[in-house]
Amino acid sequence: MADARPLYLGPRIKRLRRELGLTQAAMADDLAVSPSYVALIERNQRPLTADLLLRLARTYKLDMSELAADERDDYAHRLTVMLKDPIFAEIDLTTLEVADIATSFPGVAEAMLRLHTAYAREQQALAGLREGGGGGDPAADAVGDARRFLAQSRNHFPLLDSAAETLADDIARAGGQIDWLRQQGVRVRFLPGEVMMGALRRYDRHGEQLLIDDTLTASARQWQIALHITYTALRAQIADLVRGQSFVSHTAAELVRRALAGYGAAAMIMPYDRFARAAEARRYDITALAGLFGVGFEQAAHRLTTLGRSGQSAVPFFFIRVDAAGNVSKRLDGAGFPFAAHGGGCPLWTLHTAFRFPGEILTQWLELPDGQRFFSVVRTVTSGGGAYDRPSAMRAIALVCAAEHADRLIYAQAPQTPPATTPIGMTCRLCNRAECTARAEPPLGREILPDDYRRVAAPFAFAES
Numbered sequence: 001m002a003d004a005r006p007l008y009l010g011p012r013i014k015r016l017r018r019e020l021g022l023t024q025a026a027m028a029d030d031l032a033v034s035p036s037y038v039a040l041i042e043r044n045q046r047p048l049t050a051d052l053l054l055r056l057a058r059t060y061k062l063d064m065s066e067l068a069a070d071e072r073d074d075y076a077h078r079l080t081v082m083l084k085d086p087i088f089a090e091i092d093l094t095t096l097e098v099a100d101i102a103t104s105f106p107g108v109a110e111a112m113l114r115l116h117t118a119y120a121r122e123q124q125a126l127a128g129l130r131e132g133g134g135g136g137d138p139a140a141d142a143v144g145d146a147r148r149f150l151a152q153s154r155n156h157f158p159l160l161d162s163a164a165e166t167l168a169d170d171i172a173r174a175g176g177q178i179d180w181l182r183q184q185g186v187r188v189r190f191l192p193g194e195v196m197m198g199a200l201r202r203y204d205r206h207g208e209q210l211l212i213d214d215t216l217t218a219s220a221r222q223w224q225i226a227l228h229i230t231y232t233a234l235r236a237q238i239a240d241l242v243r244g245q246s247f248v249s250h251t252a253a254e255l256v257r258r259a260l261a262g263y264g265a266a267a268m269i270m271p272y273d274r275f276a277r278a279a280e281a282r283r284y285d286i287t288a289l290a291g292l293f294g295v296g297f298e299q300a301a302h303r304l305t306t307l308g309r310s311g312q313s314a315v316p317f318f319f320i321r322v323d324a325a326g327n328v329s330k331r332l333d334g335a336g337f338p339f340a341a342h343g344g345g346c347p348l349w350t351l352h353t354a355f356r357f358p359g360e361i362l363t364q365w366l367e368l369p370d371g372q373r374f375f376s377v378v379r380t381v382t383s384g385g386g387a388y389d390r391p392s393a394m395r396a397i398a399l400v401c402a403a404e405h406a407d408r409l410i411y412a413q414a415p416q417t418p419p420a421t422t423p424i425g426m427t428c429r430l431c432n433r434a435e436c437t438a439r440a441e442p443p444l445g446r447e448i449l450p451d452d453y454r455r456v457a458a459p460f461a462f463a464e465s
């Protein structure tokens with residue numbers, strides 16, 4: 001006999017609505033029902049009828065079979081697995097009770113599962129610390145997992161470059177991004193922030209409209225439109241790149257998809273061959289490249305890290321972005337710079353003093369404890385804002401290349417005398433420069449001397465062995 005259970009999909013409909021960037025009233029208007037009815041469905045106080053399911057699929061161009069898949073059995077299974085954790089050993093919940101929670105209170109089930117997932121990850125991190133790992137289990141780090149994926153390809157994806165370049169040619173022939181989208185049946189509209197409800201970009205599937213915040217700069221508008229085109233026109237290429245990959249979590253997979261979409265958008269606006277030729281011709285002048293391609297300083301700097309095509313001699317760069325507290329929000333390696341694995345927290349690097357000189361380009365020759373020398377270009381960048389009451393965030397970015405490539409950069413004009421280098425370390429714990437007055441903690445494996453009778457200028461004095 002066919003399963004005649006009422007179809008309650010409240011959490012799924014709510015998640016879909018939020019992904020589409022819709023209010024309950026907007027969804028109700030699209031589906032020709034009342035906002036209160038949408039609210040009741042989302043709270044699982046009304047089942048989803050077959051007619052409404054069809055309207056959802058047609059209105060938002062969704063796969064109905066996927067939308068109609070019942071989550072109750074999945075919730076029940078996941079709750080059953082969760083309850084096997086020894087922490088729940090004294091709690092006697094029958095299979096019927098678990099099924100009842102999954103069916104009647106899916107929101108509570110989801111909350112329980114999220115809490116247990118967070119608890120399990122913290123337990124893994126604590127176990128790692130107790131074993132002396134220092135940073136917990138790296139496999140549980142979604143950001144680290146995404147960075148490892150990018151590092152394996154040295155942040156270079158020929159498949160995306162090729163597809164994006166072809167797409168860029170099509171867009172140019174159509175007269176630009178907006179005209180190209182119009183040919184695809186999508187209208188681009190620029191709307192005030194209060195209408196956008198906090199979104200910079202939103203795709204209205206029902207109305208076939210791409211909505212963009214009208215306070216964005218010209219380069220930011222171009223970027224958001226390019227991202228939309230990438231997510232739609234290059235979806236298959238992105239799927240091919242991640243197919244077969246094993247990520248530690250859904251978050252890691254989503255971070256990789258986001259990074260690949262950004263890569264595709266950059267490759268579309270700054271096609272590989274044109275950008276590589278311009279970079280050489282302008283001697284890697286980031287400001288000039290940003291102006292030439294109509295992008296921001298950070299976007300141009302980021303694109304320079306992706307020029308890894310075999311047989312070409314682009315300068316390999318390392319890229320890092322930090323906030324004023326030193327938190328790293330982006331890190332890409334193409335120059336063999338050890339900071340890619342160990343951070344970037346040395347206070348002697350101008351990356352951490354750039355906030356005192358907003359908008360200025362700071363150059364610096366760097367020398368690591370093992371004698372390797374690098375050249376660094378640092379500048380602050382700002383995101384957000386656009387209106388009086390909108391917050392903005394300032395970050396500092398650094399583009400670094402090995403010293404032997406520095407003469408190809410406009411920022412490193414050949415000096416008459418050997419340039420002065422700044423001795424830096426990856427982190428205090430991995431740096432053995434005993435005389436460093438900026439040191440925050442002693443390095444691993446070095447014993448400190450007592451300062452009962454003698455105190456040196458550096459925070460610590462070390463034993464010889």
